[in-house]
Amino acid sequence: MDSTAKMGQEKVPKLLLSYEYRYPVGRFLLSPVAGLLDPEDREAKDPLREAAVREIFEETGITVTAKDEVTVLNPCAFSSPGMTDESNALACAVIHLSDYSSLTQEGALGQEMFNGFEPVTKEEARKLLSEGRDRNGMFYSLFTWAACMYFLSDLWK
Numbered sequence: 001m002d003s004t005a006k007m008g009q010e011k012v013p014k015l016l017l018s019y020e021y022r023y024p025v026g027r028f029l030l031s032p033v034a035g036l037l038d039p040e041d042r043e044a045k046d047p048l049r050e051a052a053v054r055e056i057f058e059e060t061g062i063t064v065t066a067k068d069e070v071t072v073l074n075p076c077a078f079s080s081p082g083m084t085d086e087s088n089a090l091a092c093a094v095i096h097l098s099d100y101s102s103l104t105q106e107g108a109l110g111q112e113m114f115n116g117f118e119p120v121t122k123e124e125a126r127k128l129l130s131e132g133r134d135r136n137g138m139f140y141s142l143f144t145w146a147a148c149m150y151f152l153s154d155l156w157k
Contacts, residue, residue, distance in 0.1 A: 014119040015151040016095075017144060018059065018105065021113035028115040030134040032147040033059045033093075048072045052091040059114065061104035062095055069094040073150075079142065090146065092156050125152050 019028040035055035037047060044050035049072055053064045064070055070093045078087040105114035118135075120128065125148040134140055150156060 012121060013151075014121055015125055015147060016060065016103075017118045017120055017147070019115040019118065020059075021115070023111075027138060028113075029138060030118060030128075030140045030144050032143055034143065035059070046072075048075060048089045048091060051089075052093060056093055056095070058107035058109060059105060059112075060117070061102055061107060062097070064093065064095065067096055088143075090143075092150065094156055120148070120151075122152055 015032075017030050017032055020031045020034075021027070022029045022031075033052075033055050035051065035058070037051045038054070041047045041051040041054065049070050052070050052072070056062050056064060056070075070091060072089060072091050074090040076087045077090050100117070100119060103117055105116075108114055128134065128140070129145065129148050129152070132139065
C-alpha cells in the first residue's frame with residue numbers, strides 16, 4: 001500500500017509496511033497489509049478490491065475514500081504450480097494521508113498480532129532490497145519484496 005504523507009512542506013511518497021507476527025517463524029516480520037477473503041467479500045461486485053479495502057481498515061485504521069485508488073494487480077499470483085502452493089491476489093492502494101496519527105492496529109482480528117508501522121521512503125525501500133533484511137536484521141517475505149519493487153518502479157503512479 002502506498003501512502004503520501006506531509007513531511008515538512010513537501011509530500012514524500014511512502015510505502016506503508018507493518019510488523020505482523022508470523023507464527024511459523026515465531027517473530028514479527030515486515031509485511032504489506034494482507035489478509036484472507038471473507039465470506040461477505042465474495043458477495044461484493046469486486047470481491048478482491050472489497051477484501052483489500054476491509055483489510056486496510058482492519059490492519060491500519062485507514063478508511064479508503066473516493067480520492068484514494070485501490071487496484072487489483074494480479075488476481076492469482078503463485079510461486080510455483082505445485083500441489084501445496086497457495087495462490088494470492090495482489091492489490092495496490094494509493095492512499096492520501098495528511099499524517100500518520102490516525103494509524104492503528106487495534107482492528108486486528110483473531111490471532112493477528114502487530115507491532116507497529118514502517119512507512120518506507122524510496123531510499124529505505126532500496127536499502128531493504130539490497131540488504132535482504134529489515135532494520136532488525138530479519139528476513140522478509142516475497143510479498144514485502146514485491147511491494148518494495150512495485151513502489152520503487154513507480155508502477156503505482
